[in-house]
Amino acid sequence: MHHPLTRPGRRRALPVPLGLLAALTLTACGADPADEPADDASASATPHGYVAGAQELPEPQLQLSYLDAEGSAHALDLLTEDDTELGETGAADAFASDGRFLFAVSEDAGEMTIVDTGTWTVDHGDHTHYYRAPAQVAGTLDWSGEVQAASSETLTAVFSPTTGTGVLLDRADLGSGQVTELARIDTGPHRGAVIPLGNRVVVTDPTSVTALDSSGEPLPGDGVECIDPRGGLATRVGVVVSCADGAVLATGTDDGVDFERIPYPAPVADADRAAALDNRPGRPSVAAPAGTGGVWLLDTRAREWQLLPTDTPWVTAVAADDDADRVVGVDTAGRVVVLEPASGTTTASEPLLPVDRLDEVDLQVDPDRAYVNVPGAGQLLEIDYADDVRLARTFPTAVDPAHLAETGR
Template identity: 25%
Template sequence: MKIRRVPVLLATLVALASSSCATSEPGSDPGSEPAAEPSTDPTGTAEPAAGTEVAAATPRLAVTHDGGVMVVDVRTGEVLAEEALEGYARVSPAGDGRHALVSTTGGWEVLDLGAWTDEHGDHGHHWTSPAGLTGLRFEATEPGHVVAHDGLTTLFDDGTGTITSFDTTELTSGSPEVTTTSTDEAHHGVAVRLANGNLLTTDGDEESRSGVRLLGPSGTVMAETDACPGVHGEAFAGEVAVLGCEDGAVVVDGRRITKVTSPDAYGRIGNQAGSEVSPILLGDYKTDADAELERPTRVSLIDTRTAEVRLVDLGTSYSFRSLGRGPDGEALVLGTDGALRVIDPRTGEVQRSIDVVARWKEPLDWQQPRPTLHVVGSTAYVTEPRSDRVHVVDLDRGRVTSSLDLPHTPDEVVATAG
């Protein structure tokens, strides 16, 4: 594995190509195109937008749709920016409470939502600036998972196996220093650079993937396992990482990797939601390896302290975009019955059910819009593609407080607290 540090941003200011996005379907392997050598030559930086101090935080949303991405003011519903993009676009939090990364043709574009807060101990200063794409791009053949953890952001290119990481706070300057690493084989994977310099990454190839490796700063293997068939997804319970497998999960705590075994021979956990304040991870749970599309009704709760899994029957199905966590570690699941369930992760008890959207059915094509959940603090945002709306849910009060009409049918959503 080769590690390279580049003192300026891996970015490009060229216009987007017209071919469609190559982001892999959740749980699928990348295509059969040969892996290309990644580009690491800097071709430009962006000037950070100047901020204007305002009296209060201004939460905003980045919402993808067929044709691009828009930035929406949560308080007014006003569309502050419209950016056209070719192909299928996805959006992920960059990790700094201000930017998002939009995966599209050729890589990840940096989107500035234009609202943030500088904390100063017992108070904060709130700022706004013009929203929109910054012009910076992290190049990738098949942009895949984005992981923000411990002040670092890590990107995984499914098409080449290239892993790019950088200090998240440096996005504001427009020119963060990046570290690039490549796996032995390209695959549909995920990686995260840790604050101590170690790298946690999946291992596989175009045909299969079952490996998880923890590497030191120089690339030395510190711990590894090959006992995670179909490894997919990642989330943290505090400082403990969990990656899903087709027969359970693996827990990575320091240099120790522990297997969590599903109660079913095929018990796939492929999408997870973690919390900084809970040692218990929320995951999906599927048991039909041959299903064209399984619509599961149970979720998994993985206790990272004991490597034990508890299954919770919801009485309704959900999708891979239905999982979230509340401010106190509550497990949140948006069901196809339209209700957002609040689950105590310690007991598996459904404590509350909040009606949010109309009943819906998960589409066969994973790229088709469906109600999607994103949580920031004590506020949950839920899209409703059927009505071209996004609903704002106050988790403390247990109800929808506002609904925003959108000019496009929403797909994925990322929120910032402003």
Template identity: 25%
Template sequence: MLLKSGVLVVLSSLASGALVACGTEGSPSSSSSSSSPSSTPAAATEVEAPSPRLAMTYDGGVLVLDAGSGEVLLDEEVDGFLRLNPAGDGRHLLVSGTGGFTALDTGAWTDEHGDHGHSWATEPRLTGFTIDAREPGHVVPHHGRTTVFDDGTGAITAFDPADLAEGEPELDTWQADEAHHGVAVQDGHGNLILTVGDEESRSGIRLITAAGNELASSDECPGVHGEAFAGDIALFGCEDGVLVVDGREITKVDAPDAYGRIGNQAGHDTSRYVLGDYKVDADAELERPTRVSIIDTRTASLRLVDLPASYSFRSLGRTPDGDALVLGTDGRLHVIDVATAKVTASVPVTARWREPLDWHQPRPLLEVVGETAYVTEPATKQVHVVDLRTLEVVDSLVLPQVPSELRGVTG
């Protein structure tokens, strides 16, 4: 047991992969254990070069494709609405669905050995590793740790994604003060950043040590939602700007409007800039914005970029060199120079489309894997392949199902 500020914090454990809430309200605490897969993966074969793969959810299941040929390598029926999240190791994804987060092995990876690498391929599979969650929410890989948040209980779980290859990562867990639609992430020092809120509202973030001691906090972030990283600098969206977290320093960057919501962001490992959406109508049933935000995390400043069309929360991405990408409802992939906050190119990819009112419903989305952008077109059951070096559509893969979410790995 730990004693913090007169509050007794009890360490509990995980059994059979089920997440058990631990600690007392107001004092996040941690514990460790592991879960075992239910089946053994097929033997891997060394291949000549990396073999990129795409995972896709649809109404009734999840499948894995060869990203080059479009061949279906796995088609697994799964009930309920499913989401796909990078697990953090470049090989596995976490499938969010009823009951929790389950690891999906895409079956393709490369072991790096200094000046060369060895690429491997095997059959993709849904593994037996699951983190139980009443309402699985955000998944954040960062700095060799992957952190997941259960909106239904406020339980937070983190693990080393490299251990997924063995099937049994050890899990560290904390408990937020109250359940809410939140997000948490471990920084490079083992500290935890987590959102603060309840079922009615959200107000800010806390930075705590692994033992639960508070290092910094801010309540200047109404409606806090989403996160991104500019290298090691973290950014969290608010309804009136963003919070920038650099070490233990938290800086508020105000939006130019009283209500200027930035709820979805796209960061970059080597860029100081973060791309965000930007909404100004607090009362809209569904606002279809035509501006995005560019936040400079070094100067704590924000600029807005006008686009010729609206976009959705699945429209944001970054190029390998850090430019911003926005998939518009005009069917074009817009490229933005983040240093100048100017649109520099617009690539025709899909037909014009309109964002549906229900966020569960399929719509075109953008997924960037290496130097390739993949853009789904549910209306035609296709995924279009865009070479980001030439900004040209180089292929279109026919899909067996209407795509909902899409994630890729380089292999």
């Protein structure tokens, strides 16, 4: 299916940076079927894992990056607990993050401001690199409506379900403070997704999933039917998209992208669909609330769904995919809840979150902890979800945290 597009290849003017500009050019150091082969001469001259202008460190440089409704952006360092102001984005009416960059939309201004938090991880499967560089405002894009964001090592994609507009950006340029558009994609308004898969892109429209190259051109071969897509997510295996009858899994090959349908085990009512897939980044499993009675868990390696009953309705579910395959969530009682699929055991914290503002709560899950913002309370909470959902630390914030993302992972 053809998606109308433009390929402006333009660079937006850079606002005044928040720190020294760094040329953060990512270089490939692992093989991926969807990646272009590295130039041998460049590879021999460049140290393995090198990123110009950045400091490589032995452990993840994790931060809790947060904004208030007016767009004042801050980052709390989880190692030192220092809180740093990142800058101003304008009123943050919509927000997304890919684990390094923040994307804040101001409807009044009609634009999206992109903030580079300066910490990130490059995961090549068998080894990982951790980097830190000065934070900066990378630039802006004309924008309207909501925003979703996802990245591979080479591409960043932003998508507005409100307008159906997707934009592909050069990720290395973005890290050096330049917003370079590679393509614009018009899918029509729908709740779908535009997600990089190596140097290719998985794109939905209201009835299908297809694949494009990095310039936005359709790849050879047909896509696959996906009625009423409702978001998607990158996993260790590939990109998974929620469809009315289950999911579509897109995986990279030497010459393109393969699509595989993973249907629900039985027909599912619209209200009980897995419509908000989420996981700990880089893991193969994804989870989502299943209406008011449970949680969906999809293992993209086994191509298998599980429907896990819960005592209370969940508003958010994240597959931690750890040694116990835990699913971490927030329920309608304002608690952080943890479900272990093998035993069916659910453990919950005390009520921690305002039940009338749960739609403003962002749940972030990493290998050891979960984090939530507490709207209206000026707090971020750290939860040890493997230790009886214990409240480990409480962080006061400089501004009321309307949006939260764990960055540096």
